[in-house]
Every structure is written in structure tokens, then in C-alpha cells.
Amino acid sequence: MSTPLSSPAQPAERPATTPRPAGRLVSRTVGLDDPGPLLDLLPPGDAEPLAWVRRGEGLVGWGRAARIRTSGPDRFADAERRWRELLGGSVVRDEVRLRGTGPVAFGSFAFADASASESVLEVPETVVGHRDGRWWLTRTTVQAPGARAAAELPGPVEAPAPHGRPEPPRDVTFADGSVTSTEWELLVAAAVARIGRGDVDKVVLARDLLARASAPLDVRSVLQRLAAAYPATWTFHVDGLVGATPEMLVRTHVRLVASRVLAGTIRRTGDDEHDLALAASLARSSKDLGEHEYAVRSVVEALEPFCAGTNVPESPFVLHLANVMHLATDVTGVLRDGVSSLRLAAALHPSAAVCGTPTGAAAGLIADLEGMDRGRYAGPVGWLDADGDGEWGIALRCGQLGDDATEVRLFAGCGIVDGSDPAAELAESTAKLVPMRDALGG
Numbered sequence: 555m556s557t558p559l560s561s562p563a564q565p566a567e568r569p570a571t572t573p574r575p576a577g578r579l580v581s582r583t584v585g586l587d588d589p590g591p592l593l594d595l596l597p598p599g600d601a602e603p604l605a606w607v608r609r610g611e612g613l614v615g616w617g618r619a620a621r622i623r624t625s626g627p628d629r630f631a632d633a634e635r636r637w638r639e640l641l642g643g644s645v646v647r648d649e650v651r652l653r654g655t656g657p658v659a660f661g662s663f664a665f666a667d668a669s670a671s672e673s674v675l676e677v678p679e680t681v682v683g684h685r686d687g688r689w690w691l692t693r694t695t696v697q698a699p700g701a702r703a704a705a706e707l708p709g710p711v712e713a714p715a716p717h718g719r720p721e722p723p724r725d726v727t728f729a730d731g732s733v734t735s736t737e738w739e740l741l742v743a744a745a746v747a748r749i750g751r752g753d754v755d756k757v758v759l760a761r762d763l764l765a766r767a768s769a770p771l772d773v774r775s776v777l778q779r780l781a782a783a784y785p786a787t788w789t790f791h792v793d794g795l796v797g798a799t800p801e802m803l804v805r806t807h808v809r810l811v812a813s814r815v816l817a818g819t820i821r822r823t824g825d826d827e828h829d830l831a832l833a834a835s836l837a838r839s840s841k842d843l844g845e846h847e848y849a850v851r852s853v854v855e856a857l858e859p860f861c862a863g864t865n866v867p868e869s870p871f872v873l874h875l876a877n878v879m880h881l882a883t884d885v886t887g888v889l890r891d892g893v894s895s896l897r898l899a900a901a902l903h904p905s906a907a908v909c910g911t912p913t914g915a916a917a918g919l920i921a922d923l924e925g926m927d928r929g930r931y932a933g934p935v936g937w938l939d940a941d942g943d944g945e946w947g948i949a950l951r952c953g954q955l956g957d958d959a960t961e962v963r964l965f966a967g968c969g970i971v972d973g974s975d976p977a978a979e980l981a982e983s984t985a986k987l988v989p990m991r992d993a994l995g996g
């Protein structure tokens with residue numbers, strides 16, 4: 555957890571790569587009986603547990619077998635190359651052979667090329683996974699060069715057991731981040747003016763909020779609350795970035811690829827009947843449909859070069875979450891050949907859902923207007939396996955813990971198009987902060 559809470563806009567003054575851990579990766583996966591809810595298995599003592607869970611399925615991990623840190627414009631390619639290097643000469647015994655078995659790396663990548671935040675791939679010592687009625691445990695070690703790997707495959711371990719309830723966050727207070735609400739509305743107005751001048755068609759502007767707790771937060775409690783309140787999302791924690799995202803940038807399994815695109819949002823009122831009427835109006839809103847179309851197009855255009863065919867539904871559906879509803883489109887495709895999920899995430903990032911259209915001009919406008927480093931917010935977060943398959947969500951509805959875990963920097967952003975109203979966008983961003991605020995008890 556080394557990401558600073560302050561947000562310098564200049565690039566990191568460190569080499570783009572750090573030396574990889576030398577040695578041979580040795581990994582073994584065995585089947586398990588139902589060990590209980592995945593998030594309950596995370597051990598209390600581990601300050602950096604790893605999680606990727608939706609509706610009780612997914613992966614959790616702890617302990618560290620290896621860590622890859624990188625930054626800059628080549629962060630995706632660099633991380634992937636070093637993951638491949640680590641796997642070169644590895645010894646893997648996988649007795650389960652499902653999606654997510656064998657050695658896996660959890661990852662989180664910075665939004666911007668120039669970000670001061672590092673991007674990471676974390677290879678845990680222990681992973682417990684659950685999918686389609688099966689459970690498994692993977693143990694991974696990186697052995698010193700020259701060790702006799704076959705003789706040292708990690709042996710069977712005790713089945714993991716649920717731990718007691720983690721301490722909930724206490725006395726959390728919230729303060730403005732880089733800009734106040736009023737200042738942010740002015741930034742939105744400035745963005746609308748730039749759209750009016752024809753500089754961009756759409757730009758996604760974000761703001762941050764600082765949460766402070768009176769004692770270090772137990773991230774397991776935040777994860778459990780998020781997962782309970784937002785079951786349709788992917789609840790994640792990687793290297794201090796914790797959240798529950800509804801948006802799947804890209805998921806691959808063998809040659810199938812899928813992406814869930816979200817753009818176009820309306821707040822929920824809590825009154826079901828009224829919310830249904832709002833959902834219908836969202837599905838007819840030309841502003842939201844236009845904003846959504848930009849996002850879908852950016853994903854399809856980025857995927858097409860890798861696909862033998864894609865399937866794009868003609869119109870979006872409305873995804874209902876506890877705090878907001880989104881226009882959503884599930885894009886699917888068949889991949890041409892062995893392209894990894896991380897390579898695809900790199901090609902899709904940043905989609906118009908979190909950056910804008912056209913991408914380059916929107917990214918420039920974000921850098922000009924936002925006045926903060928997004929860190930790993932709105933970057934890809936997820937996991938990949940030894941075959942390159944994996945799941946990469948967009949890190950939304952999340953916060954970055956500070957070094958001592960008493961501070962969390964929360965983020966939320968909104969797509970701005972011609973005619974966007976600053977007050978309405980501020981209200982939308984406030985609604986998008988609700989999952990993390992509630993999980994922190996605020």
C-alpha cells in the first residue's frame with residue numbers, strides 16, 4: 555500500500571521497471587469442500603488481502619509469493635512480460651483445472667500513463683476459489699534458483715476456515731479532496747463549454763473525497779459490507795484499492811471474450827415504483843443513450859482487431875444497483891488466437907465510459923481540468939492466470955487506502971456530454987460515492 559494520498563500530477567521519478575524476483579514458481583491446486591463464504595476466509599493478520607468476488611464466487615488470496623510493480627505507458631506490457639518470465643520454467647500441478655485454478659496474479663493498474671501511482675501484479679501464496687459449485691485451493695511459492703522443484707511442490711494444507719467478524723470502521727469523517735463540490739461544478743461547466751467548442755464529444759470528469767478513521771481500517775470489513783449491499787458488482791481489494799465495481803472491462807475464457815459497458819446513470823430514490831418509472835425514462839433518454847453509445851463503440855472498436863466475430867446487442871438494458879441504475883450493454887466475441895486478458899484490458903483502456911470520446915482529446919481535457927492524479931481509480935483491476943485468461947473490471951466505486959490505513963481516498967466520476975447540467979452531475983457523483991461511504995460507515 556504505497557500509493558500516496560496526495561495527488562501530485564507529475565510522473566513518478568522511478569525506473570519503469572523494478573527487478574523481478576528471481577527463482578522458480580511452483581504451484582499446486584487441490585479441490586476443497588465448501589469452506590464457507592470466500593471473504594470470511596481472509597485471515598486477520600494479513601494487511602494486504604486480495605479479493606475478487608461476485609455473488610459469493612471468485613477468488614481470495616493472502617500471503618505473497620511474488621509481486622510485480624511497474625509504471626508508465628508500458629505498464630501493461632511490462633507487467634505481462636514479467637508475469638510470463640515468472641511462469642517460465644514453473645512447475646504447476648493443477649488437480650482441478652477450472653477457470654482461475656493454477657497460479658494466478660491479482661492486478662491493479664493506474665488510470666493514466668503519467669500517474670505517480672504504481673501498477674501491480676500480486677501473486678499470493680494461498681488462493682481459495684469458488685465457481686459453479688466447486689471450491690479449490692492453490693498454494694504458490696517462488697523457490698530459490700537451483701532448488702529441486704519437483705521435490706518441493708507445496709504439500710496439502712489444512713482447509714481454510716472462516717474467521718470471526720472483522721472490526722467495523724469507526725468514527726470515519728469525510729472531507730473535500732482535490733476540489734470542493736462547488737469547484738467541481740465549475741469544472742463540469744468548463745467541460746460542457748469545451749464540448750460546445752467541439753474539442754471533445756464526451757469527457758468523464760471525476761472528483762475525490764478523503765475519508766479518515768480514528769483507527770486503521772480492517773479492509774475485510776469494508777469488503778464484506780460492499781459484497782452484501784452490492785451483490786451484482788465485483789468486490790475487490792488489490793494493494794490498498796478497495797471497492798465494488800459494476801463494470802467489467804474484459805473477461806476471457808479460452809477464446810470467448812466479454813465486456814460489460816456502463817454509461818448513462820440515474821439515481822435511485824428508494825421507492826421501487828418510482829425507480830421503475832425512472833429506469834424507463836433512462837432507457838429513453840437521448841442524452842444517456844448517446845453517452846452510452848460512445849462507450850459501447852469505444853469497446854467494440856478496441857475489441858474488433860482481436861476477434862473473429864463480435865456480438866453487440868442493439869439496445870442497452872438497465873442495470874439496477876442499490877444506489878444507482880445504469881444503461882448497460884454486454885458485448886461478447888470470439889477471439890482469433892491466444893491474446894491474453896491483460897493485453898485486451900490494455901487495448902480497451904481507457905474506454906469512453908471512464909475517459910471520453912475521442913480518447914486522446916478527452917484524456918488531455920481530464921489532465922487539464924481535474925487537477926488530480928486518479929491513481930488506480932478507473933484503471934483495470936482483476937486477475938489473470940497462467941494461460942492469460944482472466945477478468946479485468948474497471949476500478950469504480952472504490953477508494954485507495956493510505957499507508958497507515960486510517961485514510962481512504964474515494965473517487966467518483968460522471969460522463970459529461972453536450973447539455974450536461976453541473977448540479978445534476980454533482981448529485982450523480984455523490985450517489986456513486988454512496989457504496990464506499992456506507993461501507994466505511996459514513
Ligand SMILES: C=C(O[C@@H]1C=C(C(=O)O)C=C[C@H]1O)C(=O)O
Pocket residue numbers: 758760801816817818819880907908950951965966967968969970986
Ligand atoms: C466514472 C464512473 O462511472 C462511469 C460513468 C457512468 C456515467 O457517467 O453514467 C456510468 C458508469 C461508469 O462507466 C464512476 O463510477 O466513477
